[in-house]
Amino acid sequence: MKIQVLKKGNVKVKVMESCPWLIECPPEPRR
């Protein structure tokens, strides 16, 4: 029964440093 732990489970709040989806320049929003 092999279990090799690469990264331990650790529940803590993780929030992205910057927006991962949008492009850098903000979109012109719908008006």
Next chain:
Amino acid sequence: MQPSMFNVRVPLDGSGDVFLMNTFTDAQIVVSAEVADLLDRLAAPGPNTWTSDEREALSTLAEHGFLVDSRETDYRNLRGFFHEIRESRDELRMTVLTTLQCNFACDYCIQGDHGDYNRHAAKMSLDTAAAVADWAERRLDELGAETYVLTFFGGEPLINLPVVYYLAERMWRFCESRGIRMLVNVITNGLLLTPDVVDRLAPCGLNGVKITLDGDRETHDRMRPLRGGQGTFDRIVHNIRQVAGRCRIAIGGNFDVDTADSYPALLDFLREQEFAGSLSKVAFKPVIRERGPATPAATASKFIPLTAVTADSKPLNGACMTSAGTGVGACDSCHVVDEQMSWLREETTRRGFPTTDGVHMGPCEIHRRHAHTVGPDGSLYACPGFAGDAAQSTGHIDGRRDGPRRRAARRFDRLAAWRSCGDCAFIPVCAGGCTVAAHSELGDMDAPNCHKAALEAGVVSLAREAAARQLELVG
């Protein structure tokens, strides 16, 4: 006990081993096939008897969050997780749009040096900047925050250097007096980035500068020219050389289906530069251009993040978004973008640059109550993607809370597109996707914006890296 719904697994080639990740606890393990079978047996109906070895394995799996008491435990954990993010008072984050003016004339962006846009685009005054600082200081005192993150953005933020310097220096003095850790970020096109700018911001907690390059020289110059059509690539790279070593530099880029192929050449170019080793991150994101003659409706949202359009420029009305939680039925265009994102990530990693892993794509700042975008006039927004749209302003630094702002604040307060994502394993690292994309295309910011295929590809990449590390250990 039962397997957590946040488990994802990838069989590893050759060995029979399986890569397991739990997106809630972020645990990552490699197990033999018999351990993976344990999870299947546990999920199957009917009683089980376990050997002592199996009990020990199950205990380890539970320790890292791969097993939970019930599905309700998973959902309770999830609700607690998002509540903690929303209410956390550890940090105050502010993205200040010093101006909506821009010195570039990117053809995929309505902002910028097109027509008379810059003549009318807002620019923050020093008086407003002073009021922004007053407001930020009050917020920091009220929250008792340990960290203050100030990001300058626009438009092109460095067009308004007096406001950049004023806010950075005043807030630095305030944070020092309160023992608050302060970080300053700048997201810039790089044209006005000089050693003087970096040296002036460095004593104020400059954390990093993010610069956009849209492909190799030829492609970038076509995508991000000046108003007269002159290229900007050489000048930006020159500026990066000048500031390299003085601050962390991240490279971003916006690709579409037509330009993605030019990115390997950009990566090769960056690899050859003396500053290659000092790049803190290289990560590219998709922008999907309209094709063909634009319809009036499409022109209104010419700049469409993560949103596919058909060949005749008709937005797909979120067809790709209806597949939330299922990973099936995604539109072909989105599928192509997901594949290109994965491919570019691998190309980036292969050249030794730090990049995003493609799995940890959220939750973003929009899920935090104490993260704000401040427009040039002092209006508050939940995210830069909504800035400029008065109907989406959630407040104002002067404290005004008219009806529309109150309603907008309530909308963003309730935001939880992930509630429509069923039992998708990626909810903790996606949170339902990009709210701006959902709003732009569906007109419904509460709808999920699903790119499950991209997340799955990210997990496969993580698994491959795990397998490679295993081989190194064996070797």
